[in-house]
Amino acid sequence: MSRNGFSHHLRIVQITLHTDYALRLLIYLVARPGQNVSTREIAEHYGISVEHLIKVAKSLTQGRWLIASRGIGGGLRLADHTPEARIGDIVRHTENTDLTECFDSRTNTCPIHRCCQLKPILHEARQAFFEVLDSYRVKDLARRRGELMQRSTG
Secondary structure, eight states, X not given: OOTXXXXXXXXXXXXXXXXXXXXXXXXXXXXXXXXXXXXXXXXXXXXXXXXXXXXXXXXXHHTTSEEEEOSTTOEEEEOTTGXXXXXXXXXXXXXXXXXXXXGOTXXXXXXXXXXXXXXXXXXXXXXXXXXXXXXXXXXXXXXXHHHHHHHHHO
């Protein structure tokens, strides 16, 4: 612990497991262009809950980044435009990016929001975060496709 009582090892910013799993799912699929893959296969590959991954896949399907098909030969595959999608757009879809209560004017009850300087600072930080994410495409997640494929088979 430091003098102020906070551990230097605290995670200040962290994406949710939902977003983490969404990005992992996209990595798995972008390394396998045009293939239909089952959620069970992906979940087993990463050692994560099938039930949770199904929720993630549903969210990405609703966002039109994935196409889901049932039956023999069915599964998940990337929509044609998804490899060119910005990673920031995926994260915006899966995360609540209102960093504090004052970001949502409908539910804000903070008594100092009109004179507080925290919101503009956090807004600037959030904007910088998304500028970096927006500079990468989903296809960039599989730059090392050969290595990703090897790891999945052995």
